[in-house]
Amino acid sequence: MYLASTTRHVHVQSRGTMIALVYSGGSVDSPLFDSGRRYKLMSSRLILLGLIFALPAAVMGQVNLGSIDGTIRDGSGGVLPGATLVLTSPELPGGPQMFTTNDQGRYRFRNLPPGDYQLTIEMPGFATYREEGLIVTLGGNVERNVNMSVASVAETITVTGESPIVDTRKSGLSTNYDDSMMENIPLRRFSMFDFTKSAPGMSATNPTSGSSTRVSAYGSNTDENTYLMDGTDFTAPVSGAAWPWPDTDTIEEIEIISLGASAEYQVGGGAVFNAISRQGTNEVRVDAAYFGMSDAITSKPIKRGCGGCPDGDENGETGFTRDKYIDFTTHVGAPIVKDKAWIYAGYQYLRDYDNQPGTDPRFPRQFEADRINWKFTWQITENMKFMHTYHDDYWVIPQTPSITAPFESILTFGGRNPSITFGNITHVLSQDTFYDVRVSGFYSPDDYARPNGNFGQSRREDTATGQISGGPPFSGGFRQARTAVHGKLSHYASDWMGSDHDFKFGVQYVVGQHSGHYGYTNDIIYYDYNGAPDYAYIRERYNYGGKFTDLGFFVEDMVHIGDRATVQIGVRYDRVEAISQDVQFMEQDDRGVIPVSGQEVTGLGTLYTNNNIAPRIGFNIKLDNEGKTVLRGNWGLYFRQPITGEIAAVHPGNTTITTAFFDPATGGYTDIVDVFDPLVNIGVASDTVSPRTSQFSIGIDREVTNDIAVGFTYIRKDGSNYNGWITQNALYEPGQVTLDDGSQLDVFNITTDPSDRFYLLGNCPCGPESMNFPNFFMDYDGLEFKVTKRMANNWQALISYNYSHVRGLMGRNYAGPSSSQESRVRSGAIGRDPNQFTNAEGNLLNDRPHTFIFTGTYEFPGIELLIGANYRYFTGKPWASQARPRLPQGRQPIYLEPLGSRRLSSQNNFDLRISKIFRFGEAGKFEIFADILNVLNETAEEDIESRNAFSSNLGVGDRWVDPRRAFVGVKFAY
Numbered sequence: 001m002y003l004a005s006t007t008r009h010v011h012v013q014s015r016g017t018m019i020a021l022v023y024s025g026g027s028v029d030s031p032l033f034d035s036g037r038r039y040k041l042m043s044s045r046l047i048l049l050g051l052i053f054a055l056p057a058a059v060m061g062q063v064n065l066g067s068i069d070g071t072i073r074d075g076s077g078g079v080l081p082g083a084t085l086v087l088t089s090p091e092l093p094g095g096p097q098m099f100t101t102n103d104q105g106r107y108r109f110r111n112l113p114p115g116d117y118q119l120t121i122e123m124p125g126f127a128t129y130r131e132e133g134l135i136v137t138l139g140g141n142v143e144r145n146v147n148m149s150v151a152s153v154a155e156t157i158t159v160t161g162e163s164p165i166v167d168t169r170k171s172g173l174s175t176n177y178d179d180s181m182m183e184n185i186p187l188r189r190f191s192m193f194d195f196t197k198s199a200p201g202m203s204a205t206n207p208t209s210g211s212s213t214r215v216s217a218y219g220s221n222t223d224e225n226t227y228l229m230d231g232t233d234f235t236a237p238v239s240g241a242a243w244p245w246p247d248t249d250t251i252e253e254i255e256i257i258s259l260g261a262s263a264e265y266q267v268g269g270g271a272v273f274n275a276i277s278r279q280g281t282n283e284v285r286v287d288a289a290y291f292g293m294s295d296a297i298t299s300k301p302i303k304r305g306c307g308g309c310p311d312g313d314e315n316g317e318t319g320f321t322r323d324k325y326i327d328f329t330t331h332v333g334a335p336i337v338k339d340k341a342w343i344y345a346g347y348q349y350l351r352d353y354d355n356q357p358g359t360d361p362r363f364p365r366q367f368e369a370d371r372i373n374w375k376f377t378w379q380i381t382e383n384m385k386f387m388h389t390y391h392d393d394y395w396v397i398p399q400t401p402s403i404t405a406p407f408e409s410i411l412t413f414g415g416r417n418p419s420i421t422f423g424n425i426t427h428v429l430s431q432d433t434f435y436d437v438r439v440s441g442f443y444s445p446d447d448y449a450r451p452n453g454n455f456g457q458s459r460r461e462d463t464a465t466g467q468i469s470g471g472p473p474f475s476g477g478f479r480q481a482r483t484a485v486h487g488k489l490s491h492y493a494s495d496w497m498g499s500d501h502d503f504k505f506g507v508q509y510v511v512g513q514h515s516g517h518y519g520y521t522n523d524i525i526y527y528d529y530n531g532a533p534d535y536a537y538i539r540e541r542y543n544y545g546g547k548f549t550d551l552g553f554f555v556e557d558m559v560h561i562g563d564r565a566t567v568q569i570g571v572r573y574d575r576v577e578a579i580s581q582d583v584q585f586m587e588q589d590d591r592g593v594i595p596v597s598g599q600e601v602t603g604l605g606t607l608y609t610n611n612n613i614a615p616r617i618g619f620n621i622k623l624d625n626e627g628k629t630v631l632r633g634n635w636g637l638y639f640r641q642p643i644t645g646e647i648a649a650v651h652p653g654n655t656t657i658t659t660a661f662f663d664p665a666t667g668g669y670t671d672i673v674d675v676f677d678p679l680v681n682i683g684v685a686s687d688t689v690s691p692r693t694s695q696f697s698i699g700i701d702r703e704v705t706n707d708i709a710v711g712f713t714y715i716r717k718d719g720s721n722y723n724g725w726i727t728q729n730a731l732y733e734p735g736q737v738t739l740d741d742g743s744q745l746d747v748f749n750i751t752t753d754p755s756d757r758f759y760l761l762g763n764c765p766c767g768p769e770s771m772n773f774p775n776f777f778m779d780y781d782g783l784e785f786k787v788t789k790r791m792a793n794n795w796q797a798l799i800s801y802n803y804s805h806v807r808g809l810m811g812r813n814y815a816g817p818s819s820s821q822e823s824r825v826r827s828g829a830i831g832r833d834p835n836q837f838t839n840a841e842g843n844l845l846n847d848r849p850h851t852f853i854f855t856g857t858y859e860f861p862g863i864e865l866l867i868g869a870n871y872r873y874f875t876g877k878p879w880a881s882q883a884r885p886r887l888p889q890g891r892q893p894i895y896l897e898p899l900g901s902r903r904l905s906s907q908n909n910f911d912l913r914i915s916k917i918f919r920f921g922e923a924g925k926f927e928i929f930a931d932i933l934n935v936l937n938e939t940a941e942e943d944i945e946s947r948n949a950f951s952s953n954l955g956v957g958d959r960w961v962d963p964r965r966a967f968v969g970v971k972f973a974y
Contacts, residue, residue, distance in 0.1 A: 040490030056451045058169050064264070064274070066136035069108040069583050071563070072101050072121060072143040079105030080148060085125040090647045091115035093281040093335070093342055094352035094379035102494045108502075110434065110878050111426060111492065114138045114178060114253040114276065127151035134163045135790065137176045138255040138276055141169040143627060158210050165790055169558070171618025171634040172260015173697065173713055173784070174799070175199045176254045179278075180791050184857045184868045186913035186931040186963070189291060189327055189350070190367075191245030192254060196273055198853060198872055200786055200800035201258045201715075202815030203846040204941055205820040207591050207874055208934070210214075211367060211397050213242045214820040216846035217258050217271035218715050219780025219806035220693060221823040224270035224640050226320035230277055230375065230389045231486075232440040234419045235267070237548065238480050238645040240824060242273070242965040243444060244393045244417040247348040247371045249289060249329045252278045259697045259715060262489070263570030263616050264506060269638035269693030269719070277375050277389065277543030280333040280342030287332075287973040291931075293325035298965040301939050302957075304358030304403055308765035311361045318676045320952055320963045323353035323364040327969075335378075346375040356402050356959050363407035363452070368396040383428040390423040398452065402959045408453025409468045411475070415447030432492040442485040442515075448477040448593065451521070460526040463534070463884050463891060465953055466946040471521045476541075477586075477593035480644070485509045502558035504570075510551070513579075514644045515545030517586035517593045520712050526669075527891070530973075533662035536669040537892060543601050545583035546644030551575045568618040568634075575611055576690060578642040580604035580651050601653035607684045612639040612692075623700075633698035639690040643824045646723065647684075650761060654678035657755075659890045675754045685726065685762030693778075693821050694718045712785050715804075722809045724766035725831030725950040728756040732771075732834055737885040740950035745896075748834045750889040759832055766811075766831030773837050778808035778844065789856070797856030805849055807840040807900075814893060817879040817904050818943035818959070821845035835892045843878040843900025850875045850906075857913075868913035875902035876940065896949050905940040907961060924974045931967035939963070 068087065072080045081103050088096040091113040097276040099107045114137050121129040126148040134142055142163055177185075177195050187194040193213040197204035203216040212221040226233060235244040257265075257272040263418025265272050285416070300319025306312045331346035348371040353364040373391040380386055395417070399410040424438040457471035488506040519541030526536050554571035585599035616636030647652075661671035699713030730750040739745055750757075764776040782804030789797040812822045813831030814836060821844045830836040852873040859866045878900035884891045915929030941957030948954060 030282075054805065064139050065110075065276070066112040066114055066138060066140050066142070067108065067110045068112065068117065068119065068134060068136065068142045068145065069106070070125075072105045072107065073145070073147050074126070075147055075149060080123055080126075083107075083121055085324065086120045086122075087112075087117055088120070089115050089117040090281055091117075091279075094339060094383075094385070094940060104500070106494060106497055106500060108492055111436075112136050113279065117508070119144065121146060121148065123148055125150060133157060135917070137178065138253040139174060139257065139274060140176065140255075141167055143168045146900050152323055157617075158756055164627065164703065165707060166628060166703045167620075168258070168622055168630055169620055171566075171568050171620050173258045173699070174200065175256045175258065176253060181796065181798075181855070181857070182248065182251060182489045184866055184913065184915070185855055185870050186868050186933065187870060187969075189248055190352075190935060192248045192251050192275060193242060193245060193690065194248070195254055198855065198870065199256050199258070200798075201782070201784060202256075202271070202801055203848045203851065205846065207820070207872060207907060212820070213245065216806070216821050219717050219778065219784055219804065219844070219847075220270035220719070221778070221810075222270070222820040222822050222846065223822050224267060224638070224693065226265055226267045226270075226272045228272065228274045228392060229419055230275070230387070231424065231438060232389065232419055232420055232421045232442065233510075233676060234417070234442040234483065236442075236444075236483070237482050238478070238514040238546075238643070238821075240640075240643050243480075243500060244391060244419045245369070245371075245395070245444065246275065246277070246391055246393070247329055247346055247373060249287070249348070250277050250331060250346040250373050251890055252276050259713075260616075260618050260636065261638070262379050262568065263556045263572040263614065264504065266552050266572065266574055267510065267638065267641055268549060269640060269695065269717075274358060277373065278331070278333060278344050279375055279377055280344040282335050282338050282342070284335075285333045285974070286330075287971070288330040289404055289969060289971040290330070291325070291327035291967050291969040293307060293322055293967050295322040296321040297961045300357075300935055301937050302357045302960055306358050306360055309360040309362070309408075317357075318355065318359065319357050320362055320960075321355040321361045321364065322965065323355065323361065325353070326351045326352055339379070341376070341378045343374060343376050344788075345372075347372050350642055354962075356400060358403040359401045360407065361403065365398045365400050366396065366412075367398065368395040373921065378831075380498065385426045387421060387424040387426075390418065391420075392416055392418045400959060402943065404466045404958050405468045406435040408461060408471055409472060410452055411422070411449045411472045413447070413449050415444055416575070417442065417444050419443075426954045426963040432494070433490065435487070435489045437487045438470055439485050441481065444478070444480040446477065446479065449475055449518070451475055454761055456522070456705075458520075458522045458524050458526055460528060462528040462864045463529045464946065464948045464951050466948070466951070466958070470526070473517050474520050476516060476518030476588060478514055480512075480514035482510065482512045483634050484511075500560040502560070504554070505554040506554045508552040508554075510550040510552075510641075510645060511547070512550075512641070513547035514648070515543070515581075515583035515586075516648070517541065517588060519588065520672050525689060529884070529891075532971070533669075535659060535661045535673075538658040538669070540653040540655045540659065541588070543583055543586055543602065544648040544651035545581055545653070546642070546647030546651065547579040547581040548644060548647070549579070555648070561759055562768065564622045567621045568616075570616045572614050573612070574614070575609070576639075576641060577609050578607045578647050578684075578688070580607055580647060581654060583651070596826075599772060601651070602649060607647065607650070608686050608688045608689045610639075610688075612690050614639055628703040630701050631699075632701065633696075634714070634973060635694075635696045638693045638695060640692070641690070641825060646761070646825045649825070649827060650678065650684050652679055661886075661890075673754075673888060680755065681757050682725075682759050682761065683728075685760045688723065688762040689721050691722045692720060699784075707790050709788045709789075710786065713783070715780065715782040715784065717780040718780070719808065719823070720764050720929060722776035722778075722810060723761060723825045724764040724776055724829060725825065726762050726764065727762040727832065727834070728760050729756060737887065739883050740882065745883060745885060745894065747885060747887060747892075747894070750833075750885055753896060761825060764831065774809060774841065776809050776811065778806065778810065780804065780806040781797060794861055795856065795858040797854065800851075800853045802851045803849060806844045807842060808844050812845065813840045813842075813899055816943065816947060817845070817877045819845055833889060835887070835894050839880065839895035839898045842880070842898040845877060847878050848875040864919075866913070866915045866917070866919040868915075869912075870911040872909045874907045876906045879944070879947060881954060883949055884949045902955065904942065904944070907940045907960065908936055908938050910935045921974070927971040929967075929969055929971070932964065933967070934962060934964045937964040
């Protein structure tokens with residue numbers, strides 16, 4: 001027999017019959033949303049703190065815009081101190097920026113919005129130099145070294161189109177989508193994340209369909225990304241996902257920092273998705289767009305029986321059905337006070353109703369979104385600028401009905417998610433020093449999960465066939481909040497210790513939390529096996545929550561060593577606390593989930609505290625004098641913040657889960673095999689440390705022409721310290737069970753009484769210690785080849801090929817192929833039962849060994865006819881067959897083969913756009929277009945009916961990529 005026992009450090013405190021983990025530290029702040037008064041009080045304190053930070057000693061935010069720098073020399077190569085540089089652009093409505101070269105002839109323009117710039121250089125005795133068409137990208141740097149020509153009379157030398165395409169400062173990898181690419185590439189318009197799902201190195205959970213925005217960046221988990229909108233972090237505390245989904249047409253540019261995120265970013269083991277919205281200028285600009293789609297221009301390559309629905313064809317089958325598609329956007333930008341203050345605002349109305357094959361067209365998936373946004377910018381003085389932004393997304397996102405999950409058995413989710421920059425101040429103290437301070441937040445004040453069908457009918461799921469019937473599994477709602485104060489001081493020190501240094505110092509304070517109320521339909525979920533009653537989960541409604549705080553400091557130095565090398569050295573320190581906070585007691589009625597005044601559920605307080613030190617280093621070396629070929633590389637450590645949905649599992653507001661088998665003798669679910677009381681059977685290890693990723697890359701970039709660059713990169717990642725369920729006290733004995741085909745399978749049977757079992761949430765190795773199960777881990781190796789062609793000579797393109805493997809062992813490895821690769825621990829995660837480890841190590845859920853992407857546009861000269869194309873090839877996601885034998889501890893899913901032994905079908909997706917522009921007046925534009933999505937009519941499945949090895953529908957498709965269909969629409973701009 002095996003006894004699970006560990007020596008982890010756990011503080012246990014008795015509260016009557018409750019066993020709860022507590023930390024010996026002090027009290028916990030009240031949640032932002034526990035009541036209106038507390039919310040306002042906390043917000044006021046944070047805003048006041050932000051204003052205090054705005055003193056010159058302060059430091060700030062995460063909006064890394066673009067930059068231009070370089071050295072000015074004479075014809076003999078000598079440096080020219082005192083040269084005057086003037087930078088102008090429509091993106092600088094407050095007026096041009098000016099700079100005077102220092103003693104080494106160097107200059108630098110920082111904090112530049114993406115766009116097209118003109119640089120003018122003047123020096124007595126030299127011809128005026130003017131360069132047009134300098135393209136600045138979000139997060140990018142343009143190095144322009146200029147040799148001035150001596151002139152005896154006044155003259156001007158004008159240069160156009162010399163902006164370099166290879167970045168001579170960056171050490172990692174990034175991809176940018178500017179407005180010309182975003183406006184002209186054909187993609188389904190769920191949100192701006194349709195672009196991030198198509199970027200190099202990204203493995204999307206659902207690449208071309210569905211409402212999932214989750215992506216794995218070079219093998220990292222989908223909950224290890226950071227999502228920014230105008231510098232405001234809207235990463236959901238509850239899940240680590242992107243929660244608001246901004247209107248695509250309001251975005252100016254998206255930067256995806258996929259490798260080598262600087263010390264400024266706390267979470268960066270995955271990618272940093274940094275979007276910047278459009279801003280108002282001194283000109284009044286108005287635009288509107290309409291996209292439409294109908295069932296008449298939607299193909300039906302796959303048909304399946306719809307179970308006798310009245311709208312089936314002569315064979316009783318239905319295909320993909322388009323019930324409605326309307327997408328309307330409008331935006332306006334204008335000056336409030338010319339040269340001083342500007343506003344930009346927008347609205348999107350989106351309705352997308354459709355059905356998958358084999359479902360009833362009378363009950364489509366009805367996705368709805370109403371998105372509003374505005375951006376206010378104010379040039380307070382010549383050297384000080386203020387910005388305020390607001391984005392809100394009123395959304396309804398139902399689960400997708402399928403053959404196995406009909407409409408009445410699933411849920412509709414909805415809510416709203418304001419994402420706010422309360423205020424951002426940028427103050428230039430000198431041409432070498434500026435600071436930036438920001439107070440921002442992201443909130444979900446009332447998100448809900450509501451039944452589609454009869455809430456009085458309990459759910460039934462057949463674990464052999466995957467077929468679901470009855471009503472939804474649960475209902476409820478939750479609230480979440482993420483409020484942050486950020487500060488950053490940037491200082492350029494020329495010729496300090498023999499080199500030029502670009503210093504950044506920063507401090508960041510973040511509070512993230514959520515609370516919720518949920519319950520099973522009729523307090524029970526039934527499970528059948530091959531049509532026969534099998535077992536049930538029984539649970540009363542519950543309240544729960546989780547919270548974290550993160551106080552972070554960072555320092556970074558970008559050292560310019562001569563004219564050939566740049567070294568970026570940074571380190572950040574984060575003090576992170578995971579907290580089980582007090583939450584307001586909530587109930588559900590016909591109005592939804594409502595708080596009960598004056599009632600709270602007391603939390604456990606601080607669960608654990610981490611002190612994380614994350615060093616990062618990168619380099620960029622010019623391999624030739626012109627900087628057309630560079631060698632770059634980076635290494636760094638990245639820590640994941642606590643995910644409040646993981647912490648919530650141990651909240652005292654949770655209720656007991658009873659597992660009972662069906663007893664034919666009694667005709668009821670009376671054979672109780674497990675009584676899992678969250679107040680008795682689980683805790684949190686106080687020595688838990690933050691999951692971390694070690695990241696390394698090395699690559700080479702080469703400018704082939706002025707407008708084409710190629711790059712080749714090797715990437716390595718190692719993830720460790722992932723959380724799971726640690727078996728603290730349980731007895732198992734080896735045994736065998738007979739499977740459906742008569743074969744025998746080795747298993748472990750539990751012998752410990754349910755009331756004596758104890759599990760800890762903490763860093764694995766999980767499972768019983770005596771069984772020597774491995775740590776949870778992630779290993780990624782990848783190669784990337786990339787070609788970038790920026791817009792010139794009427795065309796632009798982005799081409800990439802990635803070959804990679806990501807393997808490991810995660811709590812999420814139990815999930816099916818439509819699920820996301822996550823580090824977050826869920827209630828059913830691997831660890832609480834040793835049988836779950838059998839064959840569980842293997843390819844992780846977002847592993848796609850081969851991906852190829854081509855994105856581009858071509859404009860026919862003279863006639864303003866445009867063709868846009870977007871092609872993506874992805875290897876299918878991994879999965880493996882299972883058995884679900886009946887054991888003393890209940891039915892357990894056990895892999896019969898290593899994870900990754902099977903895969904979904906690979907996907908070939910090709911989208912095409914044709915558009916024609918008509919001009920009117922001086923600035924008017926009218927465009928008509930057609931987008932044909934999935935031109936090849938790809939029919940790859942994105943989910944399967946069953947993974948049960950003994951089911952007749954093992955591996956049979958249950959949901960597919962959206963078929964060939966067409967958008968038609970118009971755009972207007974003035």
